[in-house]
Amino acid sequence: MKNSILISGITIADAINQSFVGDILIEDGKISRVAEKIDAQADSYVDAIGKNWTAFPGFIDIHIHGAAGHDTMDATPEALAGLAGALPKEGTTSFLATTMTQTDSAISAALQNIEKFQAQDGQAEMLGVHLEGPFISDKRAGAQPIEHIIEPSLTQFQNWQKLSGNQIRLLTIAPETTNGLAVIKSLTDEGIIASIGHSDATFEEVQAAVRSGASHVTHLYNQMSPFHHRNPGVVGAALVEESLTVEVIADFIHSHASSVELAFRQKGAKRLILITDAMRAKGLPPGVYDLGGQDVQVTDKDARLADGTLAGSILTMEKAVQNVQSLTGCSLNELVAMTSANAAKDLKLSNKGKIQVDLDADIAILDNSFTVQMTICKGTIAYQKECQK
Numbered sequence: 001m002k003n004s005i006l007i008s009g010i011t012i013a014d015a016i017n018q019s020f021v022g023d024i025l026i027e028d029g030k031i032s033r034v035a036e037k038i039d040a041q042a043d044s045y046v047d048a049i050g051k052n053w054t055a056f057p058g059f060i061d062i063h064i065h066g067a068a069g070h071d072t073m074d075a076t077p078e079a080l081a082g083l084a085g086a087l088p089k090e091g092t093t094s095f096l097a098t099t100m101t102q103t104d105s106a107i108s109a110a111l112q113n114i115e116k117f118q119a120q121d122g123q124a125e126m127l128g129v130h131l132e133g134p135f136i137s138d139k140r141a142g143a144q145p146i147e148h149i150i151e152p153s154l155t156q157f158q159n160w161q162k163l164s165g166n167q168i169r170l171l172t173i174a175p176e177t178t179n180g181l182a183v184i185k186s187l188t189d190e191g192i193i194a195s196i197g198h199s200d201a202t203f204e205e206v207q208a209a210v211r212s213g214a215s216h217v218t219h220l221y222n223q224m225s226p227f228h229h230r231n232p233g234v235v236g237a238a239l240v241e242e243s244l245t246v247e248v249i250a251d252f253i254h255s256h257a258s259s260v261e262l263a264f265r266q267k268g269a270k271r272l273i274l275i276t277d278a279m280r281a282k283g284l285p286p287g288v289y290d291l292g293g294q295d296v297q298v299t300d301k302d303a304r305l306a307d308g309t310l311a312g313s314i315l316t317m318e319k320a321v322q323n324v325q326s327l328t329g330c331s332l333n334e335l336v337a338m339t340s341a342n343a344a345k346d347l348k349l350s351n352k353g354k355i356q357v358d359l360d361a362d363i364a365i366l367d368n369s370f371t372v373q374m375t376i377c378k379g380t381i382a383y384q385k386e387c388q389k
Contacts (some may be wrong), residue, residue, distance in 0.1 A: 004028075005379065006042035009049030010365065012355055013056050013332040015269075015341035024055060026361040029379035034357060044381065046374065048365070053373060056336055057353050058093025058362030059317040060343040062170060062273060063130055063219065063247055065098045065291075066280035066312075072097040073292060075109040077117060084123035086283060088375035088382035090316035091339075091364035094125040094352060096169060098277075100292050101133030101144035104156070108163050115165035122382040125362075127347060128169035131160065132218065135183065136198035137174040142223040143311035144198060145292055152183040168192060169347055172218040174199035175209035188213025193346060196244075198223045199234050206237035210244065216346065219277055220246040220263055221255045222310070239266045245346060247275045250323045251315040253302050257327055264324070269334035273342050274320045279303055279312035322370045 005026040012034065013019045023038035024031060033040070048055075065072055070082035080097060087095060097117075099110050111129065119125045133144045135152035150156070152173055161168050170193040175181055184194040196209055197218025202225065206214075217224075217238040225233030238246050239262075246267055250260050254277075263272060276282070281289040281298040289296050289303070296303045296311040303311045321335060330338075336353075344353025351360045361379040366372055375383040 003043035003379070005044045005046065005361075005376065005381070006038065006040055007046040007048060007055065007363075007365075008038070009047065009051075011052075011054040011332070013054050013336050014354060015333055015337040019054070019332050024355060024363070026376065026379050029361055031355060031357055031359050031361050034355060046365070052368040054332060054366050054368075055355055056091070056364045056366060057340040057355055058364050058375065058377065059091045059339045060127070060352065061087070061092050061095040061276055061317055062343050062347070063098050063132070063275035063277050064095050065100060065278060067278050067282040069280055069284055071280040071291070072099055072114070073102060073106060073110050075106070075113045077113065080113065080117045080126065081120070081123065084119045084126060087124040088122070088377055089283075089372065090318040091321070091366065091372040091375055092124050092317050093362035093364065093375060093377045093382075094127050096128055096130040097126050098130040098132050101136065101141070101148045102292055103148055107134070107160060111160055111164040111168075114167060115163065121380045122377060124377060124382070127349070128167040129164055130170040130172070131168050132172040133198065135171070135173045135177065135180070137177060137200045139200040140174070140198045140223040140225070142198060143291060143294065143296075143305055143309055145294065152177055152179045154179070154183050154186050157183065157187065170195055170216065172197040174201065175212070175214060176201040176205045181208060181212045184209055184214050185212040188215070191348070195247075196224070196234060196238070200225045201234050203232040203237045206234055206241065210241055215243060215245060217244050217246040219249050219254065219275065221259055222249065239263070242271070245271045245273060245342060247273050249277050249313055249315060250274055250320040251302075251313050252323060254310060254313060257323075260324065261327055264328050264330070269330060269337040270342065272338050273346075274317065274324060274338045276315045276317060276320065277313050278315055282314045282316065318370070318372050321366070325370055
């Protein structure tokens with residue numbers, strides 16, 4: 001049985017209901033009570049009275065390749081364990097291990113490794129796989145190796161899905177490619193999220209993808225046909241198609257701050273998900289790092305290939321929250337929606353995205369500057385900021 005934790009005097013945030021100051025009791029990895037005042041014995045106590053701390057449902061990063069020197073494509077247990085162990089520091093309690101465009105053998109190895117992985121106590125939970133490529137457009141490859149891009153194939157996908165233990169939850173695909181719409185329809189019929197990304201599609205082709213079941217857009221603005229007033233492209237369709245939920249990398253490098261604000265104003269918090277799209281250099285000093293066999297020059301701000309192409313990010317979810325809140329002045333409810341509730345809903349996770357009785361005790365505790373003070377993963381304190389008072 002996991003240790004019990006009593007959190008007292010903390011603001012409790014939710015995507016829908018009004019925030020309130022109260023107590024949270026955690027027992028055996030689950031939230032057992034939420035009330036204005038709880039009198040109970042516990043193994044550990046978190047006294048938040050007078051500290052202006054807020055308890056958020058743990059952040060869910062549905063698009064992350066790596067961190068702390070590890071990458072999903074390393075295809076080793078140590079890589080996934082290292083990634084899962086690094087994420088609680090930024091408030092992330094669960095994630096989709098994200099692959100990239102590579103050879104069949106490289107993707108297969110990564111998926112076989114994922115099939116065997118199980119997070120340990122104090123690590124972020126791996127919820128499944130985000131397969132980013134290789135069913136994408138060679139015109140919008142970005143840092144995805146163009147030589148490994150292939151046409152969408154349901155047979156190929158099903159083989160990868162089997163290798164993963166049926167853990168592929170989200171697929172990034174360019175709908176305008178040969179077989180693109182057919183694959184989208186087949187996968188969405190099976191409950192897999194089809195996300196439009198690395199795509200040169202026209203506005204009308206995106207509409208056709210939506211009719212086929214596409215419901216998501218991978219890193220809005222980046223590596224997709226841009227908006228033009230006579231040819232709105234993927235960007236225009238993403239902003240006006242109400243059924244599409246969009247990912248945003250809010251580092252203000254992948255997209256100008258005003259573009260992030262536009263996405264927030266147009267889509268609203270209910271249709272926007274903050275992601276990091278981070279690569280292995282996140283949390284490490286500047287230098288040269290590997291991404292899919294390509295050298296990436298990492299500074300203290302960004303990660304780029306030799307030709308200047310952005311190659312993922314070094315963004316944390318903590319920083320994404322700070323950036324978006326400062327930019328938009330959004331509410332706690334809206335931050336919960338964009339960091340956990342929307343992802344939980346899209347992934348059909350009834351046990352996450354809320355601080356509610358009987359749900360997983362995944363909680364990120366932030367101060368009033370939105371700095372992570374503590375992260376609890378399934379009832380285990382996975383991260384605690386030093387020198388707390």
